[in-house]
Amino acid sequence: MDFFIHPYIPNALILKEMLKEVGIENINDLFNDVPKVNFDLNIPILDEYSIYKEVKSILSKNKVYKKCFMGGGPWFHFVPSIIKYLITRGEFLTSYTPYQPEVSQGVLQALFEFQSMICELYNMEVANASLYDFPTAIGEAILLSSRVTGRRKVIIPSSIPEDRKSVIRNYAINLEIIEVPFLDNGCPDLEYIKKIINKDIAGVYTEIPNFFGVIDFKIKELIEIAHEVEALAIIGADPLLMGIIKPPGDYGADIVVGDGQPLGIPPAMGGNSLGIIACKNDMRIIRQMPGRIVGMTKTIRGERAFTLVLSTREQHIRREKATSNICTNETLLAIAATIYMALLGKEGIKRIAKRIFHNTQYVIKRIKEIGLDTAFKGLHFRDFTIKGINIKKLNKFLKEKEILGGREISENIGLFAVTEIHKKEDIDEFIDLLKEFIRRN
Amino acid sequence: MISLEPLIFELSKKGRIGLYIEDCEIEEIPKEFLREELNLPEVSQIEVVRHFTRLSQMNWGVDTGPYPLGSCTMKYNPRINEELSWMDEIQWIHPLQDIDDIQGILEIMYKLEKMLSSITGMKRFSLQPAAGAHGEFTGCLIIRKYHKDRGEDRDEMIIPDSAHGTNPASAAMAGFKVIEIPTNEEGLVDIEALKSTVGKRTAGMMLTNPNTLGLFERNIKEITEIVHDAGGLMYYDGANLQGILGIARPGDMGFDIVHLNLHKTFSTPHGGGGPGSGPIGVNELLEDYLPVPVVDFDGNKYYLNWNLPKTIGKVRNWYGSIPVLVKAYSYLLSMGSNGLKLSCYASVVNTNYFMKKVSQIRGFTIPFGNAYRKHEVVISAEKLAKETGVTALDIAKALIDKGLHPPTIYFPPIVKEALMFEFTDTETKENIDKYIEALKEISDIAYSNPEILKKCPNKTLIGRVDEVYANHPKTMCLSYKMYLRKIKENI
Ligand SMILES: Cc1ncc(COP(=O)(O)O)c(C=O)c1O
Numbered sequence: 001m002d003f004f005i006h007p008y009i010p011n012a013l014i015l016k017e018m019l020k021e022v023g024i025e026n027i028n029d030l031f032n033d034v035p036k037v038n039f040d041l042n043i044p045i046l047d048e049y050s051i052y053k054e055v056k057s058i059l060s061k062n063k064v065y066k067k068c069f070m071g072g073g074p075w076f077h078f079v080p081s082i083i084k085y086l087i088t089r090g091e092f093l094t095s096y097t098p099y100q101p102e103v104s105q106g107v108l109q110a111l112f113e114f115q116s117m118i119c120e121l122y123n124m125e126v127a128n129a130s131l132y133d134f135p136t137a138i139g140e141a142i143l144l145s146s147r148v149t150g151r152r153k154v155i156i157p158s159s160i161p162e163d164r165k166s167v168i169r170n171y172a173i174n175l176e177i178i179e180v181p182f183l184d185n186g187c188p189d190l191e192y193i194k195k196i197i198n199k200d201i202a203g204v205y206t207e208i209p210n211f212f213g214v215i216d217f218k219i220k221e222l223i224e225i226a227h228e229v230e231a232l233a234i235i236g237a238d239p240l241l242m243g244i245i246k247p248p249g250d251y252g253a254d255i256v257v258g259d260g261q262p263l264g265i266p267p268a269m270g271g272n273s274l275g276i277i278a279c280k281n282d283m284r285i286i287r288q289m290p291g292r293i294v295g296m297t298k299t300i301r302g303e304r305a306f307t308l309v310l311s312t313r314e315q316h317i318r319r320e321k322a323t324s325n326i327c328t329n330e331t332l333l334a335i336a337a338t339i340y341m342a343l344l345g346k347e348g349i350k351r352i353a354k355r356i357f358h359n360t361q362y363v364i365k366r367i368k369e370i371g372l373d374t375a376f377k378g379l380h381f382r383d384f385t386i387k388g389i390n391i392k393k394l395n396k397f398l399k400e401k402e403i404l405g406g407r408e409i410s411e412n413i414g415l416f417a418v419t420e421i422h423k424k425e426d427i428d429e430f431i432d433l434l435k436e437f438i439r440r441n
Numbered sequence: 442m443i444s445l446e447p448l449i450f451e452l453s454k455k456g457r458i459g460l461y462i463e464d465c466e467i468e469e470i471p472k473e474f475l476r477e478e479l480n481l482p483e484v485s486q487i488e489v490v491r492h493f494t495r496l497s498q499m500n501w502g503v504d505t506g507p508y509p510l511g512s513c514t515m516k517y518n519p520r521i522n523e524e525l526s527w528m529d530e531i532q533w534i535h536p537l538q539d540i541d542d543i544q545g546i547l548e549i550m551y552k553l554e555k556m557l558s559s560i561t562g563m564k565r566f567s568l569q570p571a572a573g574a575h576g577e578f579t580g581c582l583i584i585r586k587y588h589k590d591r592g593e594d595r596d597e598m599i600i601p602d603s604a605h606g607t608n609p610a611s612a613a614m615a616g617f618k619v620i621e622i623p624t625n626e627e628g629l630v631d632i633e634a635l636k637s638t639v640g641k642r643t644a645g646m647m648l649t650n651p652n653t654l655g656l657f658e659r660n661i662k663e664i665t666e667i668v669h670d671a672g673g674l675m676y677y678d679g680a681n682l683q684g685i686l687g688i689a690r691p692g693d694m695g696f697d698i699v700h701l702n703l704h705k706t707f708s709t710p711h712g713g714g715g716p717g718s719g720p721i722g723v724n725e726l727l728e729d730y731l732p733v734p735v736v737d738f739d740g741n742k743y744y745l746n747w748n749l750p751k752t753i754g755k756v757r758n759w760y761g762s763i764p765v766l767v768k769a770y771s772y773l774l775s776m777g778s779n780g781l782k783l784s785c786y787a788s789v790v791n792t793n794y795f796m797k798k799v800s801q802i803r804g805f806t807i808p809f810g811n812a813y814r815k816h817e818v819v820i821s822a823e824k825l826a827k828e829t830g831v832t833a834l835d836i837a838k839a840l841i842d843k844g845l846h847p848p849t850i851y852f853p854p855i856v857k858e859a860l861m862f863e864f865t866d867t868e869t870k871e872n873i874d875k876y877i878e879a880l881k882e883i884s885d886i887a888y889s890n891p892e893i894l895k896k897c898p899n900k901t902l903i904g905r906v907d908e909v910y911a912n913h914p915k916t917m918c919l920s921y922k923m924y925l926r927k928i929k930e931n932i
Contacts, residue, residue, distance in 0.1 A: 041781065
């Protein structure tokens, strides 16, 4: 193959000269140790305009819904335009893990701010710089509880969806997982937990809101039950819900995990994920935390600075004894979430949470008015179920109206959601369509 | 303490907000559960923009200058790829939309998979894993299940001492005992040691090739044979695929499982540490073990296939780092078969050119002999450190003062005072020459006035960071909340 001019490869036409300086004539001499096999990749080379056209034309086959009522995540929240503008700045976008703090203060400080805001939201004291996504964060939290306690059994609610459980099972592959049945509000049965819990249990995990959208007001009791046997209490908490209700940290949660996608990150077919993990100020737990953690420090000249800390927990130093294998994480999306939380701030997070809660109460009230009901009792936040209608058929009907319907929980139960982007008119339209659907079927 | 840019918390003023949101009243939540305290910053929109713009200016990226981090393949990240990945047809798609609604992205995933298969010589890929290490973990789960399904009790994973830390960490997470084998004097897997290590307990071996020294394991066929004969599987850590891209394929070498780092070899940006994407490919033997769903085509439509009889299940939510996949696909089209090969050639020539020049500088040696490297080279500053006291860390900081981002340092662990350079295909000869010049100057200073180098960097916005202070339990500060408490307690 001849060397040819290419915009991404500046040395393409001087490679021969450079080879001479190495002392060889033929490029193949650099590959003498590589077994020769012939293969043809058959990938065409396109100019930039053609790539643009090609990819755009393929992607035009994707349908973008103007209105979405799909529950269970990822959610369609509003994403302020500033986020894309800031996170695609080349200095953030094209940097790597900040191993050289003197030239990486930007990412380091942004991550320190991310950790700090996550701690404020959940009232915890330590957070890491991100994990892959929510299910893997739950998995890591469970492993963390096992390392801290030296125990090998964990309790999780049976209400969480099968795909999330599958990830958890894979992470906790060497542990025993016990599932707790749920009550009519979809929350774990605490009496059941009390009966089965003992000193073999490393951690007890639950979620607010639960998968069906119901806010669990028994977090405090659950944490107490876990602490009675010195197990760790792990709470999966929606970050936006924290704008209106007391955070798990107020009740003594040991570890909090969360799905960061609602914090200013577009859903991208579930492909933009951000796993959150935080813990309380307990060196036993902090020393076992997975992933990167940024700390504030000073320079030898006395300036404030930020750097990666506690790296002796991590794979590049501790290898098979590391607290996790994670290396590349979700930094850029953590920065997106930081910018989002900065924009909203104290008042904005409260307002957005109130707006979502308000919309949820409104949609449920209307659902009841037309003779339908949620499948679970209790106060809902964003997500809610509708029972008693065929969800597949309903979704098909909604699709004709350019609306993305709900997630099928069973044939006649669907999981839906409203966020702050839904106006009263949108919800009323949704209800009218439900009415029409019922009338027709 | 002096600070370049205050924390966003320190910019806060009561009554400011960065986004207009109409307030509303809610009443249903019992008072005892209502949130009161919430110490998030209150800042206006322009303050947010300025703050994060200034932070970005305090950060090095490929867009700012050369970034020769060994093992990380810090290529140029073409903007067209970025732009395409930000289309609404990617960003505003829900994973549970009907198959008819997502034919576009499924087609890209399908075609990307085909390309990755032909590049690696593997049968099928899962695009699900979120990063390289996540791919390794997925691969290890597959290896575990494969043996289990065959009723075999194999719990040992063989990993060379030169391997990346994620390899042993991933194997351990999947429940394997890690058996480390030594590197021989040529910098390659010690075949005799391998032979005496494999056995009935061997589940598999994890290997990167070219290895972390930049050397191609030329006995690769023999290695895979030894492991296969013992009943183990071969795992390929594709972080270093750049070194043989378009020239050779792990599938042809006998590997059973491969992960790729799209954020390395396939030019997607590292984003300060993520998101990445670590697709894993397998051969016929393991096809049915892949995480679900995979993307299939029925001749008419693309669809998500959940029906893999032996699947390990799922390793993350949904289907993969979708925007990253689009970027990699677009990159592949911009290179074509020949461009990929050219990219490999350029990175390998760059590396050997650099190695040749550096080997002539006093204090630096090339451990494990002068055999040609592939896409990266590890230089040892052990001699310099012994003779002058100037360490790899000091050299890194001195390079920063010369406007050059340092290489990876102290990796791989088998090389003392390691400086691991990877000039990717997208770096210019002029910049490589700058590094050579800079290393010469640093060596000269080290032998004449080493003390100067201990204080580097001096030309950066901040001085050398105090890592001991950062990690000491008394002074460690991991959040703003901790910071406020420490101020109160006067630490
Ligand atoms: C050789 C090698 N293997 C594996 C990895 C892990 O990849 P990731 O950071 O994407 O998890 C890296 C990345 O640094 C690497 O260099």
